[in-house]
Amino acid sequence: MRRVIFSGTSEGKTLCRQLSQAGLSAEVCVATEYGKEVMPELNGITVHTGRMTAPEMTEFLRGAQVVIDATHPYAVEVSKNIRAACAQVSCRYIRLLRPKTQAEGAVHVPSAEAAARYLSQTEGA
Template sequence: MKILIFGGTTEGRLLAQALSQRGLPATVSVATPLGAQELSGLPGITPLVGRKTAQEMAELLKSFDRCVDATHPYAVEASRNIRTACQAAEVPLRRLLRAESSHETGHWVESPEEAARWLRERSGNVLLAIGAKGIGAFQDLDRERLYPRVLPVVESILACQQAGIPTRNIIALHGPFSRDLNRAMLEQYHIRYLVTKDGGRAGGFEEKAAAAREAGAELVVIGRPTETGCTLEEILSWLTQD
């Protein structure tokens, strides 16, 4: 059986590791070279780098028997394209879910744009821990108060620059971030609001929430889109069926 995983996330990496340990080969499609690096050294796992349209996905899927969508919980467009491609290629699909956090603390919003509107009425520095794609929603705020934390790759830095973020405010680091490191950043940059997604345990949400509480910063949480899918164990059972 030929397996295609759309990954680039913690869940996708864990699934690839589990398949490798079982001697089951798989191809993992990731958007960036960084995603491919995190799969290096896994026997039987072949990274495929580059973002793809739904049409390109459908063409790729013609060579596979089963597909797993292990993209980020907030990658709504990517998941929609994967569903469309699997239907076109008539390849069975399963969605691998990430567990949500159990926290209800902070101010919850539905989008980066809503978070930006809420922050417009409030003063104080803002740590944006939401990834580079959402930075543009905050460009109408005073850029001097914005501190985006993004991956240390050219694409992320360019997104910050296009949003007018001062270079000295860009925190380009690769996680995971401990509670202590999160707290140190909040204190170093005098952060009043920490904007984050509900990335669950895999996305370090617990550490962010604890650090914000200890540093006296308020969480602004962009809620997760509603979706259905399977656990890692359920996906593995499906992929190992005869």
């Protein structure tokens, strides 16, 4: 089975470790050289480095049975491209997201504008 992981988070690295320990192979795609540097060398895991256009992504995914999107939660455009490429080549798409956590003592606001309003009425560092 051809597995492809788009990684950009610690969850992506953890998944690669787990697959390797289970004796399974996968191709992991990272956008940058730094992403390649922080990905440990693992048996069965092949690292591809570099950003892909939507057409390049579609071509790369031909023949894949499953694609796991473990990119950063704010990488909305790349997730959209991965999902579309999977649909074009008829492979399964799985989105891996970390659980949401609440930071103790944090102030939560609904938007950047609300954050700016809140901060304009506060003092200190």
